[in-house]
Amino acid sequence: MKHDRLHKSVDAYLKLHNSSTPARLDFVQSVTGFILALFIMGHILFEATILISKDAMYAMTRFFEGYYFFGETYPGIISFLAAAIFIILIVHTLAALRKFPSNYRQYSIFRKHSAEFRHNDTTLWLWQVITGFMMFFLASVHLYMMMTNPGDIGPFASADRIVSGWMWPLYLVLLISVVLHTFIGLYRLALKWGWFEGKKPKESRKVMKKIMIAAIVFYIGIGLAALGAYIVIGIEHSDKVGARYHPTEGGQQ
Amino acid sequence: MNALTKGLMMKDKAARKIKINILRFDPNIPNDRPRIDMFELEEAPGMTLFIALNDIREHHDASLKFDFVCRAGICGSCSMLINGRPGLACRTLTSTMEPEIMLAPLPLFELIGDLSVYTGNWMRGLNERLETWIHTQEEVDVERLEERMEPELAEEIYELDRCIECGCCVAGCGTIQMREEFVGAVGLNKIARYRLDPRDKRDDDDYYELVGDEDGVFGCMTLLGCEDVCPKELPLQSKIAYLRRKMVEVGLNKKD
Numbered sequence: 001m002k003h004d005r006l007h008k009s010v011d012a013y014l015k016l017h018n019s020s021t022p023a024r025l026d027f028v029q030s031v032t033g034f035i036l037a038l039f040i041m042g043h044i045l046f047e048a049t050i051l052i053s054k055d056a057m058y059a060m061t062r063f064f065e066g067y068y069f070f071g072e073t074y075p076g077i078i079s080f081l082a083a084a085i086f087i088i089l090i091v092h093t094l095a096a097l098r099k100f101p102s103n104y105r106q107y108s109i110f111r112k113h114s115a116e117f118r119h120n121d122t123t124l125w126l127w128q129v130i131t132g133f134m135m136f137f138l139a140s141v142h143l144y145m146m147m148t149n150p151g152d153i154g155p156f157a158s159a160d161r162i163v164s165g166w167m168w169p170l171y172l173v174l175l176i177s178v179v180l181h182t183f184i185g186l187y188r189l190a191l192k193w194g195w196f197e198g199k200k201p202k203e204s205r206k207v208m209k210k211i212m213i214a215a216i217v218f219y220i221g222i223g224l225a226a227l228g229a230y231i232v233i234g235i236e237h238s239d240k241v242g243a244r245y246h247p248t249e250g251g252q253q
Numbered sequence: 254m255n256a257l258t259k260g261l262m263m264k265d266k267a268a269r270k271i272k273i274n275i276l277r278f279d280p281n282i283p284n285d286r287p288r289i290d291m292f293e294l295e296e297a298p299g300m301t302l303f304i305a306l307n308d309i310r311e312h313h314d315a316s317l318k319f320d321f322v323c324r325a326g327i328c329g330s331c332s333m334l335i336n337g338r339p340g341l342a343c344r345t346l347t348s349t350m351e352p353e354i355m356l357a358p359l360p361l362f363e364l365i366g367d368l369s370v371y372t373g374n375w376m377r378g379l380n381e382r383l384e385t386w387i388h389t390q391e392e393v394d395v396e397r398l399e400e401r402m403e404p405e406l407a408e409e410i411y412e413l414d415r416c417i418e419c420g421c422c423v424a425g426c427g428t429i430q431m432r433e434e435f436v437g438a439v440g441l442n443k444i445a446r447y448r449l450d451p452r453d454k455r456d457d458d459d460y461y462e463l464v465g466d467e468d469g470v471f472g473c474m475t476l477l478g479c480e481d482v483c484p485k486e487l488p489l490q491s492k493i494a495y496l497r498r499k500m501v502e503v504g505l506n507k508k509d
């Protein structure tokens with residue numbers, strides 16, 4: 001069919017029939033991206049319970065350890081969740097990798113194109129690739145720690161890790177890259193599949209971009225505030241590293 | 254105020270000096286090197302880049318190469334990079350821009366010289382590759398009346414048929430800059446157009462063979478440069494999304 005592209009013998013095999021794999025990859029990339037995005041939107045809010053009080057954050061960790069279902073805590077649940085997210089992340093990365101510029105030539109062509117074109121959505125894609133690449137490393141470190149030390153999550157344990165364990169620089173960069181990546185990704189996802197297109201796709205796109213920006217500002221704001229709160233706690237607690245939090249009298253058990 | 258002073262005042266207001274920088278290079282001239290030439294001219298009321306370029310060729314440099322046919326945004330010959338963005342020169346008013354303007358030929362296409370590129374060659378290759386014509390087994394009988402078509406459908410097909418093959422969407426697509434095998438929005442739009450047409454007997458499996466790969470719809474990264482620069486304002490984003498949904502459906506149900 002594609003005579004013009006059958007120059008090389010390898011192409012003849014590849015182009016005998018179009019494989020179903022590209023369709024599957026595109027689908028998998030979007031589904032995993034969407035699941036991860038939902039997860040992140042919840043995750044940052046849950047961590048921000050520290051802004052309410054130490055007790056609220058403590059209750060939240062107990063909730064995820066299953067205390068309110070089983071009457072006991074099972075940190076294994078956290079390990080399991082972290083492992084599941086890790087696997088989804090790996091699948092997402094594998095699918096998304098095919099979009100990366102595959103050599104310096106491609107990268108520099110895209111950079112030049114994006115700089116001269118001054119087109120917002122083209123530039124946003126570059127941000128998505130860069131933040132995605134950064135998360136490769138940052139998210140892996142974070143997820144591995146959560147998988148292996150699921151019991152060490154709580155108002156003091158987390159704050160100690162952030163301050164005395166020197167995780168705050170990593171969390172700071174991770175927060176900014178994950179929020180940018182997630183909401184640029186969701187915006188692109190909607191346009192890619194034609195969600196919420198309505199009668200006037202151009203107008204809908206403008207509205208979606210506004211929502212994207214608002215969500216980025218909101219999540220980075222709340223994330224930074226929460227990180228700040230953990231840092232304050234961590235500094236205050238730095239002479240008692242390792243001691244665990246006990247909820248206040250009358251606080252939620 | 255009489256008509257004369259009014260006219261003079263208008264002239265005064267319009268008499269802006271503009272500088273037009275042009276990336277010049279002719280691969281057919283031995284030893285020619287790419288360079289940027291600057292031309293200074295006086296802006297006239299309602300001046301388009303088409304008028305400005307003709308002014309330059311007439312009064313400054315007769316060797317300047319650029320293409321025009323219709324001067325009305327219909328033929329698609331005059332597309333070029335205007336301050337880095339693809340657009341039609343005949344439809345661009347100089348008054349909408351800063352006084353210093355940069356013009357360059359559309360990237361990716363074969364360069365004839367200066368601002369003139371061979372889009373036709375590229376588009377022909379694309380049309381052959383995507384087989385952009387009605388596929389049917391029916392014998393054509395010119396005596397018989399054509400089959401009827403709902404006006405809404407005819408309207409919808411016509412909307413996509415308005416593509417003038419100017420290549421702006423190609424020049425505005427970051428994907429195709431990196432991966433030249435990609436069919437681009439112009440190609441995907443054409444497939445969407447034939448898919449709508451009941452006279453074309455191809456089904457989605459046939460279209461999957463044409464665009465169901467990374468050079469086709471799954472290569473598109475939804476950068477939407479195409480949508481934002483198309484001078485005919487074709488609904489490229491929603492048509493690509495539509496084609497993607499249909500092609501994923503085929504792919505997910507395929508065995509191999």
Ligand code: HEM
Nearest residue numbers: 029030033034036037093096099132133135136185186474
């Ligand atoms: C919590 C982590 C992550 C979330 C929430 C997330 C979310 C998303 C979403 C929603 C999309 C849009 C999906 C689509 O276009 O089909 C996307 C695309 C993308 N993701 Fe992620 N992602 C995450 C991690 C990563 C990582 C670690 C990488 C590293 C390589 C990555 C690389 C990419 C790339 C390159 C794209 C763009 C693909 C394209 O343009 O088609 N992502 N991501």
Ligand code: SF4
Nearest residue numbers: 416417419420422483
């Ligand atoms: S789709 Fe638009 S930009 Fe692309 S070739 Fe056709 S008219 Fe030009």
Ligand code: SF4
Nearest residue numbers: 426473474476477479
């Ligand atoms: S949406 Fe982007 S990647 Fe897709 S064809 Fe248009 S410009 Fe190219």
Ligand code: FES
Nearest residue numbers: 324328329331343
């Ligand atoms: S000269 Fe025909 S489109 Fe500009």
